[in-house]
Amino acid sequence: DAGVTQSPTHLIKTRGQQVTLRCSPKSGHDTVSWYQQALGQGPQFIFQYYEEEERQRGNFPDRFSGHQFPNYSSELNVNALLLGDSALYLCASSLGGRGTEAFFGQGTRLTVV
Amino acid sequence: DQQVKQNSPSLSVQEGRISILNCDYTNSMFDYFLWYKKYPAEGPTFLISISSIKDKNEDGRFTVFLNKSAKHLSLHIVPSQPGDSAVYFCAASRFMNSGGYQKVTFGTGTKLQVIP
Numbered sequence: 104d105a106g107v108t109q110s111p112t113h114l115i116k117t118r119g120q121q122v123t124l125r126c127s128p129k130s131g132h133d134t135v136s137w138y139q140q141a142l143g144q145g146p147q148f149i150f151q152y153y154e155e156e157e158r159q160r161g162n163f164p165d166r167f168s169g170h171q172f173p174n175y176s177s178e179l180n181v182n183a184l185l186l187g188d189s190a191l192y193l194c195a196s197s198l199g200g201r202g203t204e205a206f207f208g209q210g211t212r213l214t215v216v
Numbered sequence: 217d218q219q220v221k222q223n224s225p226s227l228s229v230q231e232g233r234i235s236i237l238n239c240d241y242t243n244s245m246f247d248y249f250l251w252y253k254k255y256p257a258e259g260p261t262f263l264i265s266i267s268s269i270k271d272k273n274e275d276g277r278f279t280v281f282l283n284k285s286a287k288h289l290s291l292h293i294v295p296s297q298p299g300d301s302a303v304y305f306c307a308a309s310r311f312m313n314s315g316g317y318q319k320v321t322f323g324t325g326t327k328l329q330v331i332p
Contacts, residue, residue, distance in 0.1 A: 200318060207252075209257065
């Protein structure tokens with residue numbers, strides 16, 4: 104039983120570019136939440152997708168957008184990258200729109216130069 | 217505005233002794249609390265949770281205590297084992313009428329080192 108998988112594991116982008124991160128939830132899960140974890144900080148909630156809709160959003164600008172596909176996988180898109188977007192991006196999957204007791208992927212380390 | 221605070225960035229404990237990790241929150245709307253454990257190069261792993269209608273929840277060596285009046289919760293690990301060495305995150309959520317517990321707010325984490 105595959106857990107939560109994220110791709111890529113590492114990524115280097117130039118300021119101003121756009122990036123897409125991908126997440127496949129744990130088998131049987133239908134809800135995906137995205138988090139940003141800066142160095143020395145806890146994960147910060149970006150948004151949650153359930154039934155292919157964004158259900159709740161944290162304090163992140165519109166440069167951060169996402170999508171959920173019918174197979175429950177999800178993408179996180181970040182436009183006009185800033186140096187401050189450098190962080191570990193975590194995907195968490197869960198069931199029924201509940202964001203708690205979620206299973207996390209290993210994350211994508213994004214470095215903006 | 218850090219709504220969930222873990223004021224101790226690190227903690228060292230001897231193997232076999234009790235580890236106590238503390239967490240404070242400021243948002244009185246939070247009604248569900250969780251602890252996650254994170255090893256290097258891995259995502260956080262759910263450990264234990266507690267609803268605001270309880271003041272204690274126990275799961276094996278792990279017990280979470282909630283003091284709502286003080287807006288404080290703690291995680292006790294007894295006995296501590298070297299494999300418990302990790303970063304522990306306290307987290308909180310509130311029930312939304314639009315659809316349950318969606319957003320989870322994390323603290324900054326406490327790095328626990330259990331010394332053999």
